[in-house]
Amino acid sequence: MADTDTLLDVQGLSCVKDGQPILSDVSFVVNEGDVCVVQGKSGSGKSTLLKCLAHLTLYDGDIHYRGRTPKNIGIPQYRTRVLYVPQRPSLLPGTPHEFLQAIGSFSARKLSGTKKAVAQAQSDLEERAKGLAKAWGVDNGLWYRDWSSLSGGESQRIALAAGLGCDAAEVLLLDEPTSALDAETSLLVEKSLTGEVKSEEAEVKAIIWITHSEEQGGRVGTRFLQVQGGICSEERLPDV
Numbered sequence: 001m002a003d004t005d006t007l008l009d010v011q012g013l014s015c016v017k018d019g020q021p022i023l024s025d026v027s028f029v030v031n032e033g034d035v036c037v038v039q040g041k042s043g044s045g046k047s048t049l050l051k052c053l054a055h056l057t058l059y060d061g062d063i064h065y066r067g068r069t070p071k072n073i074g075i076p077q078y079r080t081r082v083l084y085v086p087q088r089p090s091l092l093p094g095t096p097h098e099f100l101q102a103i104g105s106f107s108a109r110k111l112s113g114t115k116k117a118v119a120q121a122q123s124d125l126e127e128r129a130k131g132l133a134k135a136w137g138v139d140n141g142l143w144y145r146d147w148s149s150l151s152g153g154e155s156q157r158i159a160l161a162a163g164l165g166c167d168a169a170e171v172l173l174l175d176e177p178t179s180a181l182d183a184e185t186s187l188l189v190e191k192s193l194t195g196e197v198k199s200e201e202a203e204v205k206a207i208i209w210i211t212h213s214e215e216q217g218g219r220v221g222t223r224f225l226q227v228q229g230g231i232c233s234e235e236r237l238p239d240v
């Protein structure tokens with residue numbers, strides 16, 4: 001039985017695409033404080049695993065978030081608590097600013113306060129997201145350009161800042177979040193993200209992080225999952 005620090009409990013998860021099994025009988029538990037690094041060859045099913053966890057693709061098996069199923073929580077609400085940040089946000093429509101407003105109005109619907117309180121919550125979200133992105137070297141003007149016109153690294157940092165800025169996710173599902181960034185910016189982003197998990201005040205309590213970089217995995221990870229042949233196994237680190 002999962003304990004109170006358990007955020008996600010995944011049991012017997014399987015996923016088939018075009019008649020081909022991609023994941024078979026995957027089971028693991030994610031606890032508060034975990035940064036689970038997911039590694040594996042290209043095409044092994046890492047992104048598919050994250051999309052299953054975010055309830056963005058069909059799967060068999062059971063996922064519980066804090067003891068409740070996504071359906072029980074409500075899928076849109078579940079997806080804000082267990083938030084998938086895509087590898088290529090440039091495929092989103094419109095501008096990042098519009099995206100932020102859409103997230104903001106969705107979060108605001110949960111608030112029962114006055115119009116003024118809702119407007120304040122939205123402006124707080126914008127300030128936080130834009131502040132984070134700025135700290136990672138993103139110019140404010142980029143929020144008002146179409147996603148499709150942004151560079152890979154710009155759109156990656158903006159999508160991450162929007163995800164963190166909405167301050168609603170407890171589990172972040174990051175699909176190669178720094179793959180388009182230079183080494184220096186990558187370190188800055190890594191530090192902010194792992195800092196969120198360590199902070200008592202932050203909403204984010206765990207991250208599942210796909211990376212192809214052994215070095216990055218070693219810097220950020222507290223646990224290591226390997227996806228291979230449809231199986232997801234945990235690497236046990238030797239005691240030092």
Ligand SMILES: Nc1ncnc2c1ncn2[C@@H]1O[C@H](COP(=O)(O)OP(=O)(O)OP(=O)(O)O)[C@@H](O)[C@H]1O
Nearest residue numbers: 017018022040041042043044045046047048049227
């Ligand atoms: N919608 C889909 N329809 C058919 N096959 C799919 C679909 N989505 C993914 N696949 C296949 O599932 C397999 C796993 O894909 P996935 O994107 O999860 O791999 P990955 O480990 O994240 O790869 P990479 O490291 O290259 O990003 C691949 O063979 C891919 O072609």
